[in-house]
Structures are given as structure tokens and as C-alpha cells.
Amino acid sequence: MIVGVNGFKLNDPSAANRVYLDEPVEGLSMAPVRTSSGNYSGRNGGYVGAQFYGARLITFTGRVWADDVFGLENTRRAFETAVATGSVLLTITTDAGNQYLVYAYLDSLDMPIVRSWRQAPFTLTLVAPDPTIYDNSGGLNTAAISPVSGGGVVWPIAWNPVKWRPGGLPTSIVNSGNVAVFPVITLTGPMTNPTITNVSTNQFFTLQGLTTSAGDVVTIDMYNRTVLLNGGSILAYLTPTSSWFPLLPGGNSIKLTTTNGSDTVTGTFSWRSGFRGI
Structure with missing residues (x-):
């Protein structure tokens, strides 16, 4: 799976950015369902009302890699710059070649500093108010x-x-x-x-x-x-x-x-x- 975050590529071996994902990627299956429900008063049972999909929370974990400390810091900054605008256009190309698009917003990007000079872990969390995953194979x-x-x-x-x-x-x-x-x-x-x-x-x-x-x-x-x-x-x-x-x-x-x-x-x-x- 190749992921684009406002054009910044994750998991793409052909990209200049060496940023790779770990398993699992969460939040790309069915969105959570909001259900109105309750118990009847004075009798057995209850009711279930209308059901709607809620906002989608998407989490990517992985590592940023580089040949030296300078490359690592530059890639970290480029990653932060790509998502720092708030709104995120998320593009996804699956291993089967299908292309999708999700309109999301930044929830958090955590890249703790570790001892290694050539790699750093990250966790990127996005929230998509519109839970629909859109087809992007042929454009609009x-x-x-x-x-x-x-x-x-x-x-x-x-x-x-x-x-x-x-x-x-x-x-x-x-x-x-x-x-x-x-x-x-x-x-x-x-x-x-x-x-x-x-x-x-x-x-x-x-x-x-x-x-x-x-x-x-x-x-x-x-x-x-x-x-x-x-x-x-x-x-x-x-x-x-x-x-x-x-x-x-x-x-x-x-x-x-x-x-x-x-x-x-x-x-x-x-x-x-x-x-x-x-």
C-alpha cells in the first residue's frame, strides 16, 4: 500500500522520502456506526433507532529512515510540513492497484526522538469527518x-x-x-x-x-x-x-x-x- 499525505509519500520505494509503514493500518475498514437506542419504560425490551456512520479515525505507524542524521532531520521536517496545514488530502493505492481518496484533518503526528541517527518511529492520526472512502482511479x-x-x-x-x-x-x-x-x-x-x-x-x-x-x-x-x-x-x-x-x-x-x-x-x-x- 502506498499512501500520500498532502503529496508526501509513505511506503513508496520510488519516493525520495524513505518513510515506511508498520502493521496494522487502522481506520480504513468500515467507519464506526452511531446508533440511537434505549430501553422501553414499563415493559421488556428496548428500541434501536436510525443508524449513521460516524467520523473515521485513521492511524498510521511506521519509521522514517535516512543515511545520516542530517537526512533524518530533513525528512522529519518535510513530514511535519506536509501535515501541519490542518486539512489533509489522503490518497491510497492498494497492492491490488485500486486508488482511493479520503478528506481528513490532522489529529496528531508524534515522532519521538530516539538514540538512532538513521531512523525514527512515528504515529500519524487523522480524523475524517466524512467517513466515505472515494474512488480516485479515474478522477472526478x-x-x-x-x-x-x-x-x-x-x-x-x-x-x-x-x-x-x-x-x-x-x-x-x-x-x-x-x-x-x-x-x-x-x-x-x-x-x-x-x-x-x-x-x-x-x-x-x-x-x-x-x-x-x-x-x-x-x-x-x-x-x-x-x-x-x-x-x-x-x-x-x-x-x-x-x-x-x-x-x-x-x-x-x-x-x-x-x-x-x-x-x-x-x-x-x-x-x-x-x-x-x-
Whole structure:
């Protein structure tokens, strides 16, 4: 397994940094499960409520190696510099060649000073608020969406010339992982009261009262629950019955609709397939 910590490589024999992992690597299987539970009052038994995955705690142990004391200190400093920014982009390439990505934060990096001049042990602990392990083998997935309409002629008919409205179909988006993931949706151009629907789950997201013009960009981040117009929040347009919906494992049928037949909005879904563990 080769690990990248903000680009600093661990366990990579081809890297200039001679930093190698010990066994085991902890925290890359299924994340801990949060369960709401309790006992019934006045009768036998109890209840178990909804279950959710908690934050993921990942621990790497190993040793930093060098040819002399100067190389050892330089590698230690480079390691500390790579993780000292707080947020950590963790990349993983397994022995099978699969590539994954985890968004994490530094919890601790402990590298005690020992008698040896050529090696030093370390323990790196990261916390991932988002417990999903994302596929990184093909980069970010994207899919274009356009407004869905039934097609046909626009009434009343303008006979000179007759204007036919093109039909449209929902877009199929595939999450090839085994856990639901939340996409980022970008809508560009003129739109009126846009609604995005995951037909596969019957969940929808509507911005009621919103009208945009050419060049306007609406960005919807389903995981972080933000919706921006040209960089400013427009959360007030979100209807109470809307959902911050995910893409389920497998195929998802996505539909974009507006209330003005002349809207020319175009959209893009961006996502990474997700896994419960490696």
C-alpha cells in the first residue's frame, strides 16, 4: 500500500522520502456506526433507532529512515510540513492497484526522538469527518444534464415558421461504489424555478422564485448543504419539501425541469463513487 499525505509519500520505494509503514493500518475498514437506542419504560425490551456512520479515525505507524542524521532531520521536517496545514488530502493505492481518496484533518503526528541517527518511529492520526472512502482511479466523474420536456409543437402555433420544441430524457448517473455519495451540481444560464429530481428515489431539489440570466451560475453542494448564485448564498429560495439528496449505489435517473419553456439552462453533476471501506 502506498499512501500520500498532502503529496508526501509513505511506503513508496520510488519516493525520495524513505518513510515506511508498520502493521496494522487502522481506520480504513468500515467507519464506526452511531446508533440511537434505549430501553422501553414499563415493559421488556428496548428500541434501536436510525443508524449513521460516524467520523473515521485513521492511524498510521511506521519509521522514517535516512543515511545520516542530517537526512533524518530533513525528512522529519518535510513530514511535519506536509501535515501541519490542518486539512489533509489522503490518497491510497492498494497492492491490488485500486486508488482511493479520503478528506481528513490532522489529529496528531508524534515522532519521538530516539538514540538512532538513521531512523525514527512515528504515529500519524487523522480524523475524517466524512467517513466515505472515494474512488480516485479515474478522477472526478461528471455528467451533463439539460431540461427535460415532452417535446412537440409550441401552442399557439406560429405558422411562419412552425417552432418545434425538442424533447428530453432524464440523465443516467452511476455510482459504482457501495455507499451513497453526495454530488455537486452546477447550473449555468437562464432558468426559472429550477427543480432537480432523482427519479430513482423520488427526491427533489427546488429553487422556487429564482430567475437567472445568461452567464449566471448556480452551484449546489449536496454534502455541505450550500447553494450559491455567482458565489453568494441563495438558500432562501429552497422549498421546505426539498431534499439534499445523494446518489445511491448503482444507477440514478436525474431530471432537470424549469417552468419556462424558453429556458436554456445547462447543468453538470460532479461526483466520486464511494465505498464503506477498503
